[in-house]
Amino acid sequence: MIDFLPEQVRTLNELETATFNFILSNLSSIDKMSVRQLAQAVHVSTATVMRMNRKLGFEGWVELKYYLKNQNQLTEIPVNYYENLLQLDLFLRKITSKEAGRKLEEAVKLIREARYIIFIGVGSSGALAEYGARYFTNIGLESYAISDPYQAVKGKGAPDVLSIVLSASGETDKIIERVVKLREEAPAKIISITNHPETTLSKLSNINLTYGFQTEYSAYDPLENLTSQLPVIAFIEILAHQAMEKADKCN
Incomplete structure (x- = not known):
């Protein structure tokens, strides 16, 4: 096949x-x-x-x-x-293309310019936000995770704070509400990671990274999105390593 x-x-x-x-x-x-x-x-x-x-x-x-x-x-x-x-x-294969490389470079630039990074997600994406914050921190990039959409954001609206927002659908209401508030507090910077590019979240982001997997839902609960999150982990680790490699070259 x-x-x-x-x-x-x-x-x-x-x-x-x-x-x-x-x-x-x-x-x-x-x-x-x-x-x-x-x-x-x-x-x-x-x-x-x-x-x-x-x-x-x-x-x-x-x-x-x-x-x-x-x-x-x-x-x-x-x-x-x-x-x-x-x-x-x-x-x-797709993320090794020149086009994907340019977008990743733009994202890495925002990461390097940030004083610290906030990972935001709910549900399964909330667990990935926790993973992302821990991975970034362990590699030397100060990061925090927010898996509760109503949790206060440290230093919100500050120009040197970057939010990395995770949502497979890119349409989760609580996430959209949170991002809209962040956008109102210009010059907030946002990188989103979604499954598809044409989403509300992607349009609200400075940079949107997508992976284009076939959407999968639970047979037990049709509302539960089971789309593979392996690409999200890949994006997190690639961004962290590229940001640190750039920093090492500049030192």
Whole structure:
């Protein structure tokens, strides 16, 4: 089973989609094809093939071929584990792209400029906020966690205080209310980490980091969001390490 994130596939234009469909229909033979041979087979330009690669989260055709070749090993894993591993693999590839790198650099800049950092989240995101604050503090970045939306914020509204807000949906009412209050106290700075980019929280943030996982809900309680939070942990650790690496280079 070969799978790609729907949001990536939707970005393909007509010629890129034709190339993508050809690949899926000829998985057994494309491994030996060069970019030029693939382009000739689909009657498109090599530039079209390269654009398709980038939109799917790969730097080039060789990287995409390697990924496709190795998916057969993952199909032996139980489906629920397979889907999470596949999505995580695509996410990790995406955050190594130039576009993601630029956004991470902007986030790291805000972190380095902050006197201290406040992680905010409720429910499962509240637990991740606690983890984030502890991880940042342990690496040398003074941080606090707020998992109660009504808890007072130390130094709120101060220009050198940064809030990192965690919410898978980006639409949790209590979180939105908290962020609106922070935004009213300009020049509050906010980094949000959400599953999708087009959310209320992302629009209220200075920088929004997204991971684009398939949304999953509990069979026991349909209102409980069970979307994997592995990317949130990855973002937290990447930001912490990059901030400290930048600090070390400046010293």
